[in-house]
Amino acid sequence: MAWDFETEPEFEEQLAWMREFTREEIFPIETLALSYEDVLKVIAPLQDEVRARGLWAAHLPPELGGTGFGQVRLGLMHEVLGQSPYGPLVFGNNAPDSGNAELLAVGMEMTGQHNIRERWLDPLLAGTIRSGFSMTEPNTAGTDPKLLSTTAVRDGDEWIINGRKWYTSNGSVADILIVMAVSNPDAHPYQGSSMFVVPVNTPGVTIVRDVGSMDDPTVVYGRFGNHAEITYKDVRVPADHLIGPEGSGFMLAQARLGPGRIHHCMRWLGQSQRAFDMMCERALSRFTHGSLLAEKQTVQNWIADSRAEMHAARLMTLQAAWKMDREGAAAARVEIAMIKYYGAQVLYNVIDRSLQVHGSLGYSTDLPLEAMYRWARAARIYDGPDEVHRQTVARQTLKDYRPSEVPTEFIPARAERAREKFAEALELLTAANA
Numbered sequence: 258m259a260w261d262f263e264t265e266p267e268f269e270e271q272l273a274w275m276r277e278f279t280r281e282e283i284f285p286i287e288t289l290a291l292s293y294e295d296v297l298k299v300i301a302p303l304q305d306e307v308r309a310r311g312l313w314a315a316h317l318p319p320e321l322g323g324t325g326f327g328q329v330r331l332g333l334m335h336e337v338l339g340q341s342p343y344g345p346l347v348f349g350n351n352a353p354d355s356g357n358a359e360l361l362a363v364g365m366e367m368t369g370q371h372n373i374r375e376r377w378l379d380p381l382l383a384g385t386i387r388s389g390f391s392m393t394e395p396n397t398a399g400t401d402p403k404l405l406s407t408t409a410v411r412d413g414d415e416w417i418i419n420g421r422k423w424y425t426s427n428g429s430v431a432d433i434l435i436v437m438a439v440s441n442p443d444a445h446p447y448q449g450s451s452m453f454v455v456p457v458n459t460p461g462v463t464i465v466r467d468v469g470s471m472d473d474p475t476v477v478y479g480r481f482g483n484h485a486e487i488t489y490k491d492v493r494v495p496a497d498h499l500i501g502p503e504g505s506g507f508m509l510a511q512a513r514l515g516p517g518r519i520h521h522c523m524r525w526l527g528q529s530q531r532a533f534d535m536m537c538e539r540a541l542s543r544f545t546h547g548s549l550l551a552e553k554q555t556v557q558n559w560i561a562d563s564r565a566e567m568h569a570a571r572l573m574t575l576q577a578a579w580k581m582d583r584e585g586a587a588a589a590r591v592e593i594a595m596i597k598y599y600g601a602q603v604l605y606n607v608i609d610r611s612l613q614v615h616g617s618l619g620y621s622t623d624l625p626l627e628a629m630y631r632w633a634r635a636a637r638i639y640d641g642p643d644e645v646h647r648q649t650v651a652r653q654t655l656k657d658y659r660p661s662e663v664p665t666e667f668i669p670a671r672a673e674r675a676r677e678k679f680a681e682a683l684e685l686l687t688a689a690n691a
């Protein structure tokens with residue numbers, strides 16, 4: 258009977274170290290308002306400490322310098338370091354570079370094209386180059402990648418890419434862009450798209466702008482974490498810039514997004530816990546209308562509901578990770594879809610309640626809650642909006658059911674069948690009661 262909620266002691270020790278390290282060494286950096294370049298300088302010794310503990314780029318397989326932890330342990334790790342926006346950077350697994358490194362690794366495995374490693378993968382892991390993932394387009398619905406309009410046409414030993422993308426996170430500071438494009442319009446849409454590595458200085462690549470967003474309404478061009486709009490006009494890349502086999506774009510996207518969603522959800526739980534801790538501390542500290550906030554039933558309900566929701570989201574996410582480790586990403590599709598929308602909503606709810614408990618202080622930039630609230634809103638959109646994941650869950654669930662003209666539980670029909678089934682016993686009962 259294997260049903261175990263415990264973390265093995267050796268890994269628990271690592272987690273304890275990560276908790277302390279994140280709180281003591283990483284949280285303080287958040288308050289310094291440094292440029293990205295200066296952040297990199299400040300965190301360099303911390304990154305060395307992470308490497309020395311064998312925790313650097315832990316999401317990658319051991320042959321690429323990762324740990325081969327598996328999703329459950331990775332999830333537990335992301336819960337800790339996801340508490341701070343700088344945590345993933347210090348541990349060598351910040352988006353989108355971590356997902357892009359995984360893509361390159363999967364593509365390399367599929368084709369045996371090992372020059373990908375020294376060209377892009379190793380520099381990406383060493384942090385000497387940066388990347389962007391360029392899939393979403395302003396003019397087609399990102400929720401339906403079958404509508405993708407960017408094209409890649411083979412011309413001799415090259416591919417020619419044409420299209421317009423936006424929301425390419427870190428696009429304006431990237432060295433390479435991973436571009437999703439239709440390479441075979443005649444194939445089924447799921448087999449007709451491919452991914453390409455496009456160095457950002459390739460002629461025809463234009464970074465049009467960084468898009469102002471809730472992340473940063475007064476966006477400053479070229480800041481790390483921005484979301485770029487990019488045009489690709491007759492961009493020529495050599496044939497070996499194709500990642501994986503031609504037509505494997507969707508497959509690669511799924512390989513990237515499955516584990517990525519588990520990591521996101523666990524990071525969100527780290528963020529939720531931080532907002533929750535702030536809520537509880539404030540509830541015990543603020544006095545109004547004759548009592549502490551902690552003694553008001555509404556606030557108690559927020560604390561109790563938040564704790565229950567976080568607990569549910571955590572168990573759901575770890576179970577999805579466990580299933581993925583045992584049966585692979587495809588088998589865990591419904592579980593991954595459920596945690597994506599459930600986890601994003603929990604994150605949003607807990608931060609919103611914590612912000613409310615803090616009143617004007619919560620709305621101010623004197624606390625991290627207002628920024629957490631803005632980032633949390635995006636979680637319900639990126640990596641697939643809530644509605645799309647709900648649709649997946651509902652569709653997959655309904656496959657286990659059949660239509661029935663008369664409801665299976667229709668009591669008159671069930672009673673008739675029960676009377677037939679127990680006819681003899683009922684007869685005896687009637688005779689005995691007569």
Ligand SMILES: Cc1cc2nc3c(=O)[nH]c(=O)nc-3n(C[C@H](O)[C@H](O)[C@H](O)COP(=O)(O)OP(=O)(O)OC[C@H]3O[C@@H](n4cnc5c(N)ncnc54)[C@H](O)[C@@H]3O)c2cc1C
Nearest residue numbers: 390391392393398399400424425426635638639640642644
């Ligand atoms: C902060 C942030 C970072 C991002 N980073 C990247 C990145 O690095 N690279 C990249 O390529 N993209 C990125 N994106 C884009 C993101 O992946 C897309 O926004 C997302 O896939 C949705 O696509 P869309 O915006 O075109 O929405 P649309 O497809 O236009 O959908 C709009 C809305 O329609 C509704 N909807 C859609 N389908 C259904 C349905 N079946 N049933 C019911 N309702 C539905 C949903 O409410 C949805 O929000 C990022 C987005 C954000 C917010």
